[in-house]
Amino acid sequence: MKNKFPWYFRIPLLFFGIWGLMEFFIDGGDQPAFIAYPITQAFLLFILLLLISIELIISAIENVMFQTLSAEAQQRYLSAETKPMISFKWLRSLYLKLLGHDQKRPEEAIELDHNYDGIRELDNNLPPWWVYMFYATMLFGVVYLVRFHLIHDYDQTQEFEQELAQAQIDIENYKKTAKNLVDVNTVSLLTDASDLKAGKTIFENNCVACHMADGGGGIGPNLTDTHWILGGGIKKVFETISEGGRDGKGMIAWKQSLKPLEMAQVASYVIGMQGQTPANPKAAEGDILWPEELPSLEKAKE
Numbered sequence: 655m656k657n658k659f660p661w662y663f664r665i666p667l668l669f670f671g672i673w674g675l676m677e678f679f680i681d682g683g684d685q686p687a688f689i690a691y692p693i694t695q696a697f698l699l700f701i702l703l704l705l706i707s708i709e710l711i712i713s714a715i716e717n718v719m720f721q722t723l724s725a726e727a728q729q730r731y732l733s734a735e736t737k738p739m740i741s742f743k744w745l746r747s748l749y750l751k752l753l754g755h756d757q758k759r760p761e762e763a764i765e766l767d768h769n770y771d772g773i774r775e776l777d778n779n780l781p782p783w784w785v786y787m788f789y790a791t792m793l794f795g796v797v798y799l800v801r802f803h804l805i806h807d808y809d810q811t812q813e814f815e816q817e818l819a820q821a822q823i824d825i826e827n828y829k830k831t832a833k834n835l836v837d838v839n840t841v842s843l844l845t846d847a848s849d850l851k852a853g854k855t856i857f858e859n860n861c862v863a864c865h866m867a868d869g870g871g872g873i874g875p876n877l878t879d880t881h882w883i884l885g886g887g888i889k890k891v892f893e894t895i896s897e898g899g900r901d902g903k904g905m906i907a908w909k910q911s912l913k914p915l916e917m918a919q920v921a922s923y924v925i926g927m928q929g930q931t932p933a934n935p936k937a938a939e940g941d942i943l944w945p946e947e948l949p950s951l952e953k954a955k956e
């Protein structure tokens with residue numbers, strides 16, 4: 655088969671073409687499909703192997719057919735064959751060098767004297783890639799011996815402990831960035847301006863209908879006073895927002911619609927309303943006092 659495109663163009667071209675089609679037809683959301691659906695990686699691997707095996711089969715057939723031609727026809731075939739657009743001469747000669755081919759020595763010179771039914775053996779040099787790798791393993795062995803058996807740089811136990819300590823640090827760091835991991839047991843008052851701003855937005859979008867923008871209360875209780883029906887403090891407030899109020903009172907469980915971090919943000923914002931004076935304060939409800947020492951607000955009401 656005379657082909658202008660050698661295999662190293664055909665295979666990538668077809669492979670990336672099929673990959674492109676796959677990405678076009680499979681919607682992976684905001685990720686490429688091959689990341690969103692790891693099974694497609696198996697598909698791509700299968701396609702790649704298929705393309706390679708097709709190439710191998712074709713070239714094997716070509717080779718067999720070529721052998722069946724007469725010498726003259728072989729000559730004609732070779733001269734008619736189109737040259738590939740690009741041929742990597744230097745790459746090929748490097749490859750042959752790494753394999754230890756010596757073009758100057760004819761095969762007869764290195765042929766060993768046994769011949770089994772036409773199967774001959776050549777006395778080739780060891781391939782240089784193999785020899786140098788062997789030297790490299792020897793060097794590695796010496797360095798390893800000196801470092802770990804003579805100097806005792808570190809041993810497995812130390813390595814294990816180091817990794818364990820690093821893992822602890824990584825977990826702490828992860829928890830810091832993954833604020834969404836908070837729950838009622840781990841939640842703490844957020845003080846970052848950005849968190850409080852986010853909390854304010856969430857409050858304005860979800861809560862003002864019942865609690866008023868300034869927390870003065872309406873259908874829901876006043877959030878600025880020190881009296882709480884369900885309990886004050888970040889943990890209790892987070893729990894109320896997450897799980898809702900008493901049945902039938904109208905305060906739903908927000909964990910369905912707000913993420914843990916969002917509940918922590920809005921809870922922190924609610925705590926921040928403590929002691930403010932709303933325009934239309936609803937009378938204090940609830941028997942739980944928090945913070946326990948009454949701030950000036952309570953005194954002013956008396």
Ligand code: HEC
Pocket residue numbers: 856857860861862863864865873874875877881882883884885886891894895898899900901903904905906908920921924939940
């Ligand atoms: C449909 C009206 C309504 C909406 C919307 C609403 N709440 Fe409430 N909220 C209530 C009622 C009613 C209560 C009292 C629940 C009870 O008595 O068990 C309450 C109680 C609370 C309490 C506990 C107060 C206490 O004294 O213990 C907090 C904190 C609270 N809400 C925060 C929020 C936040 C934050 C939002 C927005 C994400 C919100 N609420 C949205 C009606 C509402």
